[in-house]
Amino acid sequence: MFHRTCLMSKTSSNCRYPRDMNSLSPSLLQHIAFTHTFPLRISGSVSGSASQDREMNPVPAGRMELRKDTxxxxxxxxxxxTAQDLKRTLDVLLNDYRGLTVTVEEDSCQTAEDMDQVPRYPxxxxxxxxxxxxxxxxxxxxIYITQPEEKNYAMPLWRAVSLRSGWRRLTAPTLNMPEHVSCLPGMRVFTLCLVVAGHRGEAMTSGPFIHGAEVEQELQVLMEKLMSVNREYGLEINRRKTKAYQDVVGATMMNxxxxxxxxxxxxxxxxxxxxxxxxxxxxxxxIPRIYLARYLRLTPAYAVVIAMHAFALYGLSSGPLWKDKVGRERDNCQNNWWTNLLYINNYIHTDRPCIDPSWYLACDTQLFMLTPLVALxxxxxxxxxxxxxxSLLAVSVAIPALITYIQGLDPTIIPDPETLGxxxxxxxxxxxxxxxxxxxxxxxxxxxLAYWLYSMKGNKPTLPKRKFLIFSREDITVLQMLEDLNKCFHYTGCNNKHILYLGWPLMLFVQFAVTACxxxxxxxxxxxxxxxxxTYAGxxxxxFSVGIAFIMMVCTTGNGGFVNKILSYPPLVPLSRLSYCIFLVHPMVQMLHFGGLRAPADIAYVSLVWLSIGDLVLSTACALILYLTIEQPLEELGRILLPKNNSKSEH
Incomplete structure (x- = not known):
């Protein structure tokens, strides 16, 4: 199978192709053999001589190997x-390659006129x-109408949707409210950076890339068989020893x-x-008001981004992968938008997602709806x-474990080359x-963690008189031990700070071990x-989450040290408020890049970091527009129009 996605351009009224294989440059042959995700299966010789047969094994010997026949x-x-013209010509050119076939689909071809005819949705x-x-x-x-000095002044609707008011709310300092946890802005921002980088890595591996051999576990046989082929054309092979699956850092990042x-x-x-x-x-x-406030808080900005994917994104660029990547995204959003707006897209049409990372919003909303009932x-x-x-925690561990065991699934997502990206x-x-x-x-x-802080609030600062591991029947409760820990962490007079010092390396080790597996x-x-x-799936x-909760706990009780200072750094607060919009728009920013690629990408850590920084900068700029024009104005309108006794939902 030799599948070519053709990008047509109107340069001549005549259709001409090279007459023989000699007109194809050596660099093009290297491009075929080495720079794509799926190397070419060669059954025959480059020179066309039957005596120089160099056939590669088309079937991967292991799960972590790429196919060699596509x-x-x-x-x-x-x-x-037309696509058929290209297919006939390639069949003639590649006739000497025994068993090699060519497939060219008309739907994968595009011309400048095709892009001009893309619906613009006026x-x-x-x-x-x-x-x-x-x-x-x-x-x-x-800007020009003065606001009265009255204390109980009711904000007019037009002031609520003003860009000026939105900017003030974005850059306002965080109030020292009881529910405020100072480390949360930094945790949101740094986590979002890692998520964007992870999605960038997935985008890079979902298309053509240089050094495809890097993702294989064993590629020695293939490299040796191709060495002599490339020597005939004076080409050199960059043989790297580091492979993503064999590199501890790479494997940890992928997991x-x-x-x-x-x-x-x-x-x-x-x-x-x-x-x-x-x-x-x-x-x-x-509870209905809580649900309504949540829906009005998340959905407007979400709906705008879905509309951009459905109606605007496809007309912004072009490329060999544009129809396959961006065209499919457009079709998914036009057909399945309702699953997103009902927050059920993690169960329905999961094979045709609109905005792939939006599964998180569906999961979070479904868990949100159960929380008020649990709080009661x-x-x-x-x-x-x-x-x-x-009981809830035990069930949350048992369900994925049972599903994994019964269905024979992997313990975690193992991105083998066939499903990579x-x-x-x-x-x-x-x-x-x-x-x-x-x-x-x-x-x-x-x-x-929330219930622990709530139940411990207001306790007298007396030191626990018993050890932390208590074996009397009335004291063996999780809450009692948490109470002891709270007294130990919160009050400076406690002489058990060694538990805090042991907690940091222990939790960091657990988090690293979970991902390094x-x-x-x-x-x-x-x-x-x-x-x-x-066991691992459950x-x-x-x-991993216990480690995150530990960081939140020590920062809340005043034991975060320099970690809390970093996470609560004031400039991170506006970025934290933009985090939801950045999460929404970054898939579109990344899709514009990898969907319009006209050359293979280089899979390297430097490239990943560089492109991720660009994603974050552009996504933040787009998120700022979305926040000031959609999210914040409509959220403020919701606060004005909803009854005053409404329980405010938080995201």
Whole structure:
């Protein structure tokens, strides 16, 4: 199978092709053999002599090896030529390669005229322009109309949607409120940076890239067989010894997806903290209002980004991969937008996602809807709270473990070359990564931390008189030990600070071990037992999340030291407020780049860091526009229009 995606350009009315293989340059042959994700299967010789047969094994010997019999190649040909013309010509040119076939699909070809005929959706752009004019008018009114000095002055609607007001709210310092945890802005920002870098790495590996051999576990045979072929054309092979699956750092980065669980921990902590404080203050919870506030908080900006993917993104660029990457995204968003707006896209049409990372919003929303019901149980008594939280945490560990064991899945997402960059084809991704019931563990860990801080608040600063490991029946409770830990961390008179000092390296070691296990799984994926897979699948996310909760706990109790100073650095606060919009727009920024590639990408750490920085800068600029024009104005309108006794939802 020799599949070529053709990018046509109108340069001549005649269709001409090279008559023989000698007109193809040596650099083009190197391009075919070495720079693409799927190297070409050669059955025959480059010179055409049957006596010089150099056949590669088309079937991978191991799971971590690439196929050797397929190459995707983009070429530019005159616009007058059709896909069938290209196929017939390539069949003639490659006739000497025994068993080699060519497939050229008409749908994969495009011309300049095709891009000119892309629907521009004038009504969509007219609505965008009208909305921006309204925002601009409100901003002018906010600048030139003086605000009264009255204390109970009600903000008019036009001032709520002003860009000037939005900027003030974005750059305002964080108030020292009871629910404020100073380390959260930094945790959000740094986690988001890692998420963007991870998505950039996935984007790089989902298309053509240089040094495709880097992702293989064993490529020695292939390299040796191609050495003599390339010597005939005077080409050199860059033989690197480091391969992604054999490199500890590379394997750890590839298994770094638990980092997104930080968002689940923060979300569960914030919502549970707010609900517990409201119940303690005697306020009644209006659950429908909580749900409505949450929906109005997230959906407007989300809907705008979905509309951009569905109606605007495809007309912004072009390239050999444009139809396959961006065209598919456009079709998915036009057909499945309703699953996103109902926050059920992690269960429905998971193989055709609109905005791939949006599964997180669906999971977080589904867990959000259960939290008020759990909070009502937590305030009944400590015994009830211990049973509820303990049971939920146990179930959140058991469900992914059982699914992994019964279905024979991998312990984690193992991005072998066949599914690298195409997660929706991985059964482990679909069965244990997307569903909310498999991602509940970190969220519940955040709720446990919130309840602990809530239940310990107001205790007298007396030192615990008993040891931390107590064996009397009435004292063996999780909450009692947490109370002892709280007294030990919070009050300077405690003489058990060694627990704090041991906690930092222990938690950091656990988090590193959870992600570094990817190296073991990638090396020995064929020898992992079902029990090992199930154990890791059930425990790795909660264990990683306990480390995140530990950082939040020590920072909240005043023991964060320089870590808390870094995470609470004031310039991170505005970026933290932009984090939701950055999360929404960064897939579009990345898609514009890798969807329009006309040359293979270089898979290297330097390239990954460099491109990730560019993604963050451009995404922040786009997020600022989205925040000032959509998220903040409509969120402020919701606060004005919703009843005053509404329980504010937090994300």
């Amino acid at each position: 190459v995707h190649w983009a070429v530019c040909i005159p616009a007058a030529c 009504l969509f752009w007219m609505m965008v322009l009208a909305y921006l004019l309204v925002i601009s008018l409100c901003t002018v009114m906010d 770094g997806h638990p980092v997104v669980d930080t968002f689940f921990v923060i979300s569960g902590f914030l919502l549970c903290s707010h609900l517990l404080r409201a119940l303690k203050a005697g306020r009644s919870l209006s 149980l937590l305030v009944k008594s400590r015994r009830v709270a211990a049973w509820v939280l303990g 195409h997660s929706m084809e991985d059964p482990t991704y679909l069965a244990t990564y997307l569903p909310a019931y498999c991602r509940a563990g970190p969220y519940i860990v955040g709720m446990v 990817g190296y073991f799984f990638y090396q020995y994926s064929g020898s992992i037992t079902p029990l090992m897979s199930a 425990l790795h996310r909660p264990l």
